[in-house]
Amino acid sequence: MAFTKAPWPRRLRSQEWYGGTSRDNIYHRGWMRNQGLPYDLFDGRPVIGICNTWSELTPCNAHLRDLAERVKRGVYEAGGLPVEFPVFSAAESSLRPTAMLYRNLAAMDVEEALRAQPIDGVVLMAGCDKTTPALLMGACSVDLPAIVVSGGPMLNGWFRGERVGSGTALWQMSEDIKAGKLTREDFLEAEQAMSRSAGSCNTMGTASSMASMAEALGMALSGNAAIPAVDARRRVMAHLTGRRIVEMVKDDLKPSDILTRPAFENAIRVNGAIGGSTNAVVHLLAIAGRVGVDLTLDDWDRLGRDVPTIVNLMPSGKYLMEEFFYAGGLPVVIKRLCEDGLLQGDVLTVSGETLWDEVKDARNWNEDVIRPADKALTPHGGIAVLRGNLAPLGAVIKPSAASPHLMKHRGRAVVFETIEHYKARINDESLDIDESCVMVLKNCGPRGYPGMAEVGNMGLPPKVLRKGITDMVRISDARMSGTAYGTVVLHTSPEAAVGGPLAIVRDGDMIELDVEARTLHLDVPEAEIARRLAAWTSPVSPPEGGYVRLFHEHVMGADTGVDFDFLRGCRGKEVPRDSH
Structure with a gap:
């Protein structure tokens, strides 16, 4: 897919705040300089927002502060000015009644922060499953250059010589207790084994599925989805992502350039091949609604029906995300689907290259983890x-x-x-x-x-x-x-x-x-x-007030993505009026 780069240099969006000698420019720039920033950082270089869902109440994302520092290094190296800011962090493991109630709130937070701040491009730092779609939804509604960097999965869990998949083992062991196969003491002993390092679920749960969807859609650098959270290569990925977003701003490469209908069709098929989460259905429908792509449940059934599930990971299979990474990760899956004619390899990605160019040299290092089609877990995967x-x-x-x-x-x-x-x-x-x-x-x-x-x-x-x-x-x-x-x-x-x-x-x-x-x-x-x-x-009964009342009155059904009716579509990046 051809992409025409915008001419460079040009006046950036952030210069409406920082570029000039007016009272308002000095007001905006002067307050930023109280952080010890040199004057020449405001000379027209891209201002890169680092949208961080770090929170100690979101265990999957609790290591994202360190990754943000790695992103900053890359941004500085490429000639940009990184500015980190927090947004609402939705943790499935702790939020009541459910993190899904707050996905749209997080998306609103992201959208309004991007539009109202002097930002030219944004790195979306996600982990726990709702944070990836929330950040993508908000970014799509503004359509500034954006790229995802995921926090990565936890290391494999091990208990008494057996793999322990976070979440999957929880459901299995709780049933075993009711069946009289496992004692409560055994369950408590296994608890730490389920979550033994920083990162999100080490199974192909929704967090890893949505990290895979971001990569399959072309919104993350190739290989981003599977690198374990504590692997040094996760830091390298964050660093390279910081470099890349600066170039994306210079090229004016936006979500609307990448998130085309073929990109969503690719993602649906990839979800089938990896045995991805059913939650990907509502999230991709919602993201598509923000960029104006007419995606439906029928597309999920039609496109995924004949895709074999070739990734042998829990909960569908045997292995965990750490082994998926060692086997070659998502690039191997994408390459195989392209070679089998199931993906459209000419779609554009955040790298500026096509999907096929990103994966053509990928190699499979373990064919029991990423299986050939004739040894698939099921010949008809998908949703x-x-x-x-x-x-x-x-x-x-x-x-x-x-x-x-x-x-x-x-x-x-x-x-x-x-x-x-x-x-x-x-x-x-x-x-x-x-x-x-x-x-x-x-x-x-x-x-x-x-x-x-x-x-x-x-x-x-x-x-x-x-x-x-x-x-x-x-x-x-x-x-x-x-x-x-x-x-x-x-x-x-x-x-x-x-x-x-x-x-x-x-x-x-x-x-x-x-x-x-x-x-x-x-x-x-x-x-x-x-x-x-x-x-x-x-x-x-309708709630009395607050955000939950807003949710109740405006949420749409699962068949269209559970977004709010007033949030569908792109509202753009027009700068609000300066009140100073």
Whole structure:
């Protein structure tokens, strides 16, 4: 894809603040100089924002202060002026009720900071899963030159000689306790093994999936996604990213130049090949909405359906992110998909080169970690989009993490009206449930929770687990962690809280799932469904005020990305009026 560089030198955006001798210029420049900055740093060189989601309350991002210093070195070397600033940091591990409630708030923070500040380009420092889409969404809405540098995954976890995947092991061990296979003391001993270094989840969870999406979209330097957080090469990546953003500003290379429809199509296919998170669906839909690309759930199903899952990582497979990096990382995957005709290699990336040019020399150093197509974990990876009278606007399932024998299933519904209802009932030995049933969870979508929490991978009843059963069909309007696994149908739309058909499912109703046929059907007469819907009233009351009220009133459905209706589209970088 051809890209025409802007002429250089030219007057930069930051010079509206700093370039000149007027009272206002001296006002802006003079206050900056109280930090000990020489006068000539304001002589027209690019001002590079370092948008940092560092926070000690966001464990995955707690090492980003050091990485920011590495970015600054690169910016200075390339002739720019780096200025670091904080934005809202959404941590899935600690924020209640869910970090997803605050993804859009973080995106608003990024957008307004970029537009209102004297910044010519920005390095987006992300880690925990919601921070990557939030930063990209905000940057797309302003459309200044932008590039992502990820914090990287944790080192492998090890417990008693076995790999321990952060998140994935948590779900496995908590089920093993209920089944009587593991003691509480063993669980506590394994706790530190799950998180033994700085970084985000070491599985192909949502953090690593979204770092991979940033790279596949062309918004990060090649190789960024998989380098472990504590590896020296992660610091090198940050340093090189600092150099590169200065050149991007000089070339005026913006997100809108990179995030084209072919770039999103590539990312969808890459997500299928890596066994990426279902959360990537809502995040890419939201990012596409900010740049005006008409991306839909149907695109996810069409583009990902025939992509084999070739990355053998938890939760779909055996290995962890550290081994993925040693095997060659995402460039190997992208190269193989390009060679197989599944990707459009001529798309532009932040490097200024095409996607193919970035990966053409990549080599696979471990074919059990990154497998050939004829040894794929599943020949049909990707995200399957289901439709039917239970999900008129769609629902999603991740085939690579599901049980093959449950991909076509008919079962009796056992219904939980809320997550609290589920917690109150699930351990009750008198609960009328067995492994053939379909567990249904309502009112956990964008408005229902609120925020669409990661509760869709409901733990199984102890009495079922004790039989040795490890999976059942589960359906909800919630999300699940990218580290989770199972035959779990998610993002059912419209959600129950707005009157979607999920809202009227009752205990004993029969539900049919057919992933191959892409159907999700409630086997209840249409007249009865209509009668129930007519009698339905929402159990969710609007919040009294504050951000949660704003979220409730303006959030869109999972089928369009859970963004706010007033945030879609690019509002540009026009400088607000100077009040001084």
